[in-house]
Amino acid sequence: MDGTAESGKGRRLLDRATAGIPASLYPVTHVAELPARAADSVDWPAWTAAEVVEALKAGGVDAPWRHQAEAASLAREGKHVVISTGTASGKSLAYQLPVLSALIEDERASALYLSPTKALGADQLRSVSSLDIKKVRAASYDGDTPLEERDWVRAHANWVFTNPDMLHRGILSSHARWSRFFRRLSFVVVDECHSYRGVFGSHVALLLRRLRRVAAYYGASPVFVLASATTADPAAFASKLSGQECVPVTEDGSPRGARTVALWEPPLLSELSGENGAPVRRSAGAEASRILAELVIEGARSLAFVRSRRGAELTALGARRILSEVDGALAESVAAYRSGYLPEERRALEAALLSGRLLGVATTNALELGVDIAGLDAVVLAGYPGTLASFWQQAGRAGRAGDAALVVFVARDDPLDTYLVHHPAAILDRPVEAAVLDPSNPYVLGPQLACAIAELPLTEPEVAAFGGEAARGVLADLVKEKIIRRRTSGWYWTSRDRPHAEVGIRGSGGEQIAVVEADSGRMLGTVDPGSACYAVHPGAVYLHQGSSYVVDELDLETGLALVHAEDPDWTTSPREIVDISVLRTEETQVHGGITVNLGEVSVSSQVVGYLRRRPSGEVLDQTPLDLPEQSLHTRAVWYTISAELLGSSDGLSSDGMAGTGGHRAGTEVLEPVGTGGSRVGTEDLGGAPGTSAELDPARVPGALHAAEHAAIGLLPLFATCDRWDIGGVSTAWHEDTGEATVFVHDGHPGGAGFADRGFAAIVPWLAATREAIVSCECPAGCPSCVQSPKCGNGNDPLDKAGAVAVLDTVLGALRQHGSRSGHSEL
Numbered sequence: 001m002d003g004t005a006e007s008g009k010g011r012r013l014l015d016r017a018t019a020g021i022p023a024s025l026y027p028v029t030h031v032a033e034l035p036a037r038a039a040d041s042v043d044w045p046a047w048t049a050a051e052v053v054e055a056l057k058a059g060g061v062d063a064p065w066r067h068q069a070e071a072a073s074l075a076r077e078g079k080h081v082v083i084s085t086g087t088a089s090g091k092s093l094a095y096q097l098p099v100l101s102a103l104i105e106d107e108r109a110s111a112l113y114l115s116p117t118k119a120l121g122a123d124q125l126r127s128v129s130s131l132d133i134k135k136v137r138a139a140s141y142d143g144d145t146p147l148e149e150r151d152w153v154r155a156h157a158n159w160v161f162t163n164p165d166m167l168h169r170g171i172l173s174s175h176a177r178w179s180r181f182f183r184r185l186s187f188v189v190v191d192e193c194h195s196y197r198g199v200f201g202s203h204v205a206l207l208l209r210r211l212r213r214v215a216a217y218y219g220a221s222p223v224f225v226l227a228s229a230t231t232a233d234p235a236a237f238a239s240k241l242s243g244q245e246c247v248p249v250t251e252d253g254s255p256r257g258a259r260t261v262a263l264w265e266p267p268l269l270s271e272l273s274g275e276n277g278a279p280v281r282r283s284a285g286a287e288a289s290r291i292l293a294e295l296v297i298e299g300a301r302s303l304a305f306v307r308s309r310r311g312a313e314l315t316a317l318g319a320r321r322i323l324s325e326v327d328g329a330l331a332e333s334v335a336a337y338r339s340g341y342l343p344e345e346r347r348a349l350e351a352a353l354l355s356g357r358l359l360g361v362a363t364t365n366a367l368e369l370g371v372d373i374a375g376l377d378a379v380v381l382a383g384y385p386g387t388l389a390s391f392w393q394q395a396g397r398a399g400r401a402g403d404a405a406l407v408v409f410v411a412r413d414d415p416l417d418t419y420l421v422h423h424p425a426a427i428l429d430r431p432v433e434a435a436v437l438d439p440s441n442p443y444v445l446g447p448q449l450a451c452a453i454a455e456l457p458l459t460e461p462e463v464a465a466f467g468g469e470a471a472r473g474v475l476a477d478l479v480k481e482k483i484i485r486r487r488t489s490g491w492y493w494t495s496r497d498r499p500h501a502e503v504g505i506r507g508s509g510g511e512q513i514a515v516v517e518a519d520s521g522r523m524l525g526t527v528d529p530g531s532a533c534y535a536v537h538p539g540a541v542y543l544h545q546g547s548s549y550v551v552d553e554l555d556l557e558t559g560l561a562l563v564h565a566e567d568p569d570w571t572t573s574p575r576e577i578v579d580i581s582v583l584r585t586e587e588t589q590v591h592g593g594i595t596v597n598l599g600e601v602s603v604s605s606q607v608v609g610y611l612r613r614r615p616s617g618e619v620l621d622q623t624p625l626d627l628p629e630q631s632l633h634t635r636a637v638w639y640t641i642s643a644e645l646l647g648s649s650d651g652l653s654s655d656g657m658a659g660t661g662g663h664r665a666g667t668e669v670l671e672p673v674g675t676g677g678s679r680v681g682t683e684d685l686g687g688a689p690g691t692s693a694e695l696d697p698a699r700v701p702g703a704l705h706a707a708e709h710a711a712i713g714l715l716p717l718f719a720t721c722d723r724w725d726i727g728g729v730s731t732a733w734h735e736d737t738g739e740a741t742v743f744v745h746d747g748h749p750g751g752a753g754f755a756d757r758g759f760a761a762i763v764p765w766l767a768a769t770r771e772a773i774v775s776c777e778c779p780a781g782c783p784s785c786v787q788s789p790k791c792g793n794g795n796d797p798l799d800k801a802g803a804v805a806v807l808d809t810v811l812g813a814l815r816q817h818g819s820r821s822g823h824s825e826l
C-alpha cells in the first residue's frame with residue numbers, strides 16, 4: 001500500500017478542521033503520520049475444538065492473527081499469559097479459544113471472566129453467547145443478576161462473567177456454595193487488566209490471590225489469561241497483579257489503517273480572565289465542538305472523547321449548533337453518548353455510527369471500554385484521558401485496514417496537557433506507562449487478609465503469597481485487635497460475621513458517606529470519609545453520572561450527605577488549610593543543598609470555605625464553612641532546598657557547598673523526556689550546578705507553591721494516577737526538615753505507589769515539570785501551567801518565574817551530584 005496516498009485522508013480531514021483559522025492562532029503544535037500495518041494471519045491452532053472454529057468462522061473470523069494464536073496456545077499449555085496489544089486487536093479471541101475448547105472437551109470444566117465494569121462484562125458475555133456453542137453455558141453473575149437466576153448460575157454455568165466487586169462480596173465470601181464451580185476451575189480471564197491500578201488495583205491483586213487460594217482448596221489451579229491495553233512492562237505488571245509469573249504476548253498482528261495524529265492547543269483568550277486575573281484558553285470542549293462539526297461536514301464518522309458527561313453533552317450541543325447554521329439535517333447526525341445507557345441503546349448507537357447514520361458522537365470515557373466501535377474516520381480527544389493506555393485506547397477507535405484516519409488531541413487548560421502538546425515524543429515515542437499498584441499497602445492488606453482468613457484459615461506457607469514480611473506485620477496487628485486469632489496451625493477468623501461487606505475494594509476503606517437525594521430518598525453514591533468534607537461539603541456542586549446536585553447538609557456522624565437536584569451555572573472549589581508532618585523518612589538522597597526524600601507522612605486538612613466559579617473561571621464569591629479537621633497517614637516524596645541555594649539567606653555562597661555531602665542513594669537518575677522527537681540533553685535541565693535561585697525571600701512561598709502545583713500536574717506522566725489521586729504541600733520553612741520543602745503525597749491512606757514512582761523518577765519528573773511551565777506562553781501563571789483546579793489556597797501566592805528558578809536550582813544540583821547515567825525511561 002502506498003503510505004502517502006493512504007494518509008492523505010487524515011491530512012485532508014485535518015486541513016478541513018483547521019480551515020479558516022488565521023496563522024497567528026494556528027492551534028496545531030505537531031502532526032505525526034502513523035503508518036498502516038498489514039494483518040499477520042496464521043492457521044487455527046491444531047488443538048482448537050472444531051465447534052469453536054466453525055462458530056468463529058460463521059461469525060466472520062476466517063483465521064486468527066498471530067498474537068491471538070500465540071497467546072491462546074500458551075494458555076492451552078498451562079502457562080499464565082498476558083496479552084498486551086492495541087485497541088480492537090482481538091484480545092477476546094485470544095482467551096476465547098482456550099476457554100471454549102476446554103469447556104467443550106471437559107464437561108465439568110469451568111472458567112471465570114472478570115472485567116472492571118459491568119458493561120464490558122455484558123458485552124463479552126454477549127459475544128460468547130452469540131457463538132451459540134452447545135456445551136458452553138455462559139452467564140453473568142453481578143449486581144444486576146436476579147436472585148432467582150443466581151442459583152442457576154452457581155449450579156449450572158460453566159463460564160461465569162463477573163467483576164471484582166462481585167467476586168469479593170458474592171462469590172469468595174460464600175465459596176462453599178460455589179464448590180462445584182471451583183472444583184474444575186480451569187481458566188481465569190482478567191480483561192482490561194491495566195485498569196487495575198492504584199488502591200483499586202492493589203485490592204484486586206490481593207483478591208486474585210484469595211481466588212487462587214480458594215480454588216486450590218477445592219483442588220483447582222486455574223490458568224490466568226490477562227488482557228491489557230499496550231503497557232510498558234506487561235509481564236511485570238500482570239505477574240504483580242495475579243501473583244504468578246505471566247508470559248507476555250505483545251507483537252500485534254492485527255491490521256490497521258494509517259493515522260494522522262495532530263496535537264492541538266486552543267489559543268489563549270484575551271477577553272476572559274480567570275483566577276487572580278490569569279488568562280484562559282478556549283475550552284477543549286468548545287474546540288472539540290468546532291472540530292467535530294467540521295469533520296461531520298466532511299462526512300467523516302467521528303467520535304469526540306470528553307472528560308465529563310456534561311462536557312460531552314455540551315460538546316455535542318455545540319457541534320449541532322454550528323451545523324444547524326450550515327444544514328439542519330447535518331445537525332441531526334450528531335449525538336451525545338454517556339454511561340448509564342441500556343445495552344440496547346448502546347447497540348443502536350454503535351450501529352448508527354458504524355452505518356454512517358450518525359456521523360458525530362461526543363462521549364465520556366464510557367465508550368472507551370467494551371464497545372465494539374472501530375474503524376472510524378476521526379477521533380477527537382478533548383483533554384488528556386489521564387494515561388497513555390487510555391489515550392491509545394481512544395485513538396485506536398480511528399482507522400481500519402485499508403483506510404486512513406485522523407486523531408486530534410486537544411489540550412485542556414492543564415500543565416500536563418500543555419506539556420504533551422509541546423512534547424510530542426512524550427505521547428508518540430513513549431511506551432504506555434506501567435500501571436502502578438502496591439499490594440503491600442497495610443491499609444489494603446489488613447482488610448484483604450481479614451477477608452482471606454474469614455474464607456479459609458491462613459497457614460504459614462501461604463503468607464508469602466500475600467506479601468511475606470508486610471503481611472506478617474499486618475497479621476500481628478489483626479491479632480492484637482482480636483479480629484483474628486493465632487494458633488499453631490495458622491491464623492483464624494473469630495467472629496460469625498463475614499468482613500466482606502465492610503471492605504470496599506474501590507475506595508480507601510472506612511465508613512463511606514452516603515450521598516442521598518433528600519426529596520426522593522434515593523442514594524446516589526458514596527464518598528470516602530477522607531474526602532467527604534472536600535467533595536460534599538454544604539453548598540458543593542456534586543456530579544453523579546453527569547447529573548448535577550447541590551449539597552444541603554453533611555452529617556459526618558451519621559455518614560450522610562443530603563443533596564437536591566440542581567444544575568447551577570457555577571462550580572464550587574473548596575478552600576482548605578493543610579499541614580503535613582514527616583512520620584518516617586525511608587530514603588534520602590543528598591545533592592549538595594538539595595535533598596530528595598521518600599517516606600511516611602501525616603497530612604491534616606481542614607476545609608474552611610469554598611468558592612463559586614463560572615465555567616469561565618470567574619470567581620463569584622467565597623463562603624466560609626465550619627468543618628472538622630481530617631487526617632491522612634500516607635506516603636510522600638519531598639525535596640528540600642537550602643536557604644543558600646534559594647538565594648534568600650544572608651548571602652552565604654553556595655560554592656562552599658559544592659561537592660560536599662553529595663552522594664547518591666540507590667535511585668537511578670534519569671534523563672528528561674524528549675522534545676519534538678529529540679531528547680533534551682542534561683545541559684537543558686536548566687540552572688548551572690550549584691547556582692542559587694536568587695529569590696527574594698518574599699517570592700519563595702509563591703515559587704515553591706507554583707513548582708508544587710505543576711509537579712502534581714505532571715506526576716501522572718510517570719505514575720498511572722490522576723492529579724486527584726495525589727496532593728501537595730509546599731512551605732518556605734518546614735518544621736521537620738528545617739528548610740524550604742515541597743511535598744507531593746498520595747491521596748489514599750497508606751499510599752498507592754504514586755509517591756514512590758515520583759521518587760524513582762525525580763529527575764525526569766521535575767524536568768518535565770519545568771518544561772511544562774516554560775512551554776506555556778502566559779505571562780504570570782495560568783491553569784495550563786501553575787494554577788491548580790484543586791488548590792486549597794485559591795492559587796495564591798503563585799510565582800511562575802520563581803518556580804522555574806527553583807526547579808532550575810534543584811535540577812542543577814541533581815545533575816551535579818547525581819546525574820551520571822544516560823538511562824531514560826521515557
Ligand SMILES: Nc1ncnc2c1ncn2[C@@H]1O[C@H](COP(=O)(O)OP(=O)(O)OP(=O)(O)O)[C@@H](O)[C@H]1O
Pocket residue numbers: 060061062063064065068085086087088089090091092093369370371372
Ligand atoms: N482474527 C480476526 N480476524 C478478523 N476479525 C477479528 C479477528 N479477531 C477479532 N476480530 C474482530 O475484531 C474486533 C475487535 O475485537 P476485540 O473486541 O476482541 O478486540 P480487543 O482487543 O479486545 O479490543 P479492545 O481494545 O476494545 O479491548 C471484533 O469485532 C472481532 O470480531
